[in-house]
Amino acid sequence: xxxxxxxxxxxxxxxxxxxxxxxxxxxxxxxxxxxxxxxxxxxxxxxxxxxxxxxxxxxxxxxxxxxxxxxxxxxxxxxxxxxxxxxxxxxxxxxxxxxxxxxxxxxxxxxxxxxxxxxxxxxxxxxxxxxxxxxxxxxxxxxxxxxxxxxxxxxxxxxxxxxxxxxxxxxxxxxxxxxxxxxxxxxxxxxxxxxxxxxxxxxxxxxxxxxxxxxxxxxxxxxxxxxxxxxxxxxxxxxxxxxxxxxxxxxxxxxxxxxx
Amino acid sequence: xxxxxxxxxxxxxxxxxxxxxxxxxxxxxxxxxxxxxxxxxxxxxxxxxxxxxxxxxxxxxxxxxxxxxxxxxxxxxxxxxxxxxxxxxxxxxxxxxxxxxxxxxxxxxxxxxxxxxxxxxxxxxxxxxxxxxxxxxxxxxxxxxxxxxxxxxxxxxxxxxxxxxxxxxxxxxxxxxxxxxxxxxxxxxxxxxxxxxxxxxxxxxxxxxxxxxxxxxxxxxxxxxxxxxxxxxxxxxxxxxxxxxxxxxxxxxxx
Numbered sequence: 001x002x003x004x005x006x007x008x009x010x011x012x013x014x015x016x017x018x019x020x021x022x023x024x025x026x027x028x029x030x031x032x033x034x035x036x037x038x039x040x041x042x043x044x045x046x047x048x049x050x051x052x053x054x055x056x057x058x059x060x061x062x063x064x065x066x067x068x069x070x071x072x073x074x075x076x077x078x079x080x081x082x083x084x085x086x087x088x089x090x091x092x093x094x095x096x097x098x099x100x101x102x103x104x105x106x107x108x109x110x111x112x113x114x115x116x117x118x119x120x121x122x123x124x125x126x127x128x129x130x131x132x133x134x135x136x137x138x139x140x141x142x143x144x145x146x147x148x149x150x151x152x153x154x155x156x157x158x159x160x161x162x163x164x165x166x167x168x169x170x171x172x173x174x175x176x177x178x179x180x181x182x183x184x185x186x187x188x189x190x191x192x193x194x195x196x197x198x199x200x201x202x203x204x205x206x207x208x209x210x211x212x213x214x215x216x217x218x219x220x221x222x223x224x225x226x227x228x229x230x231x232x233x234x235x236x237x238x239x240x241x242x243x244x245x246x247x248x249x250x251x252x253x254x255x256x257x258x259x260x
Numbered sequence: 261x262x263x264x265x266x267x268x269x270x271x272x273x274x275x276x277x278x279x280x281x282x283x284x285x286x287x288x289x290x291x292x293x294x295x296x297x298x299x300x301x302x303x304x305x306x307x308x309x310x311x312x313x314x315x316x317x318x319x320x321x322x323x324x325x326x327x328x329x330x331x332x333x334x335x336x337x338x339x340x341x342x343x344x345x346x347x348x349x350x351x352x353x354x355x356x357x358x359x360x361x362x363x364x365x366x367x368x369x370x371x372x373x374x375x376x377x378x379x380x381x382x383x384x385x386x387x388x389x390x391x392x393x394x395x396x397x398x399x400x401x402x403x404x405x406x407x408x409x410x411x412x413x414x415x416x417x418x419x420x421x422x423x424x425x426x427x428x429x430x431x432x433x434x435x436x437x438x439x440x441x442x443x444x445x446x447x448x449x450x451x452x453x454x455x456x457x458x459x460x461x462x463x464x465x466x467x468x469x470x471x472x473x474x475x476x477x478x479x480x481x482x483x484x485x486x487x488x489x490x491x492x493x494x495x496x497x498x499x500x501x502x503x504x505x506x507x508x509x510x511x512x513x514x515x
Contacts, residue, residue, distance in 0.1 A: 082414040104421075104425065105417045105425070140506060
């Protein structure tokens with residue numbers, strides 16, 4: 001069977017005058033099976049976020065191609081949910097309406113939005129409850145803390161049951177406790193629904209805690225230089241010796257990248 | 261207590277200003293046909309209340325008609341400029357040139373086309389007030405954060421959906437800010453037209469009063485215009501507060 005996401009020989013240069021053009025990604029190839037949880041780690045500025053934009057179709061590659069679910073990505077694709085480093089909520093909508101936003105746009109939900117609004121709202125409320133936001137649905141995003149907004153943003157990324165979840169350092173700006181709580185929340189949601197996840201992060205503990213495969217990205221122009229599978233059983237204990245060994249291993253790998 | 265005190269401040273301020281004016285006129289024995297005292301203005305206002313009211317009503321109706329046109333056409337134009345590069349490139353310079361033309365100069369042309377009466381006044385009010393609306397709506401659309409757009413685009417939203425779900429709500433604060441400016445400008449437009457070529461309205465009344473050296477009546481007209489302007493401004497300020505509360509969460513920069 002073909003992998004669900006296939007990135008083959010993708011390069012991307014951001015336009016600039018002559019020599020000023022920056023090559024963000026250089027010949028990246030990755031295959032991701034359906035239902036897998038993949039993390040891409042690397043030093044900042046290595047083009048990790050660009051990789052996600054290529055997979056979601058927000059950018060098109062300069063060279064190479066991306067195939068998602070048997071189809072070549074030629075523009076923004078609709079089967080993805082995306083969560084960004086900042087929650088990016090619409091301030092004029094309540095938290096509930098923010099979470100419902102994808103259902104107003106993505107088919108087949110959008111066509112039946114008016115008739116099914118009640119059912120959709122219940123689904124959204126259930127999801128909000130799952131991430132610990134029970135009772136905050138009618139608040140506006142700016143009335144919530146950063147961590148709460150990020151939880152809501154996760155709900156928004158998942159409400160339309162996307163086949164592919166793209167996470168661009170979504171926990172980077174949170175405090176350690178909230179971050180680790182959300183790891184568990186995300187893992188449980190993934191365990192229950194088995195969507196495919198690509199998580200971009202610079203937090204190695206986060207990568208090892210969540211992913212079954214960790215890819216290490218070189219510094220700019222980004223290339224995948226190493227891939228490790230994580231075979232620790234869930235729930236993972238970040239203080240277990242094997243876990244720590246794995247993180248240290250990755251750390252050494254990244255240090256080589258930075259030194260190179 | 262403090263809130264109550266703050267609500268009183270504008271009244272105290274206006275009262276103080278009027279008292280100062282009255283005193284200055286008495287102290288320097290300024291003739292009434294040069295600068296009438298507020299009490300004389302008030303007397304003129306009450307003595308000729310009926311014609312003042314009927315003429316203000318004319319002015320108000322024309323202003324609102326011109327303003328309504330400006331909101332509709334200015335809003336649409338702003339959306340077109342803000343959401344299309346082509347329209348922006350083509351139309352924006354034309355608009356700026358157009359807005360630089362003094363509107364007083366256009367009134368006689370309107371009179372040739374439509375005759376003396378309400379139409380030139382409505383058109384002038386429209387011309388003066390549509391520009392800030394169009395520019396503000398366009399600015400609101402042009403400054404939508406790319407991250408917000410990414411959220412919509414990553415869902416595969418079409419351009420129209422992005423405009424409806426993000427562009428328009430996001431530019432509402434700009435729109436309302438422009439309405440407050442535009443409504444007061446619309447009054448200016450109406451009155452310019454009534455002054456140059458009118459047969460009724462506050463502008464016409466003031467011209468007639470000037471011809472008779474009835475300066476207190478001229479000032480009474482000015483007062484009525486100011487009050488109408490403040491009332492309309494307040495209406496839109498309340499509407500703005502209701503519609504865009506999310507954009508004003510703090511005290512802003514006021515000390």
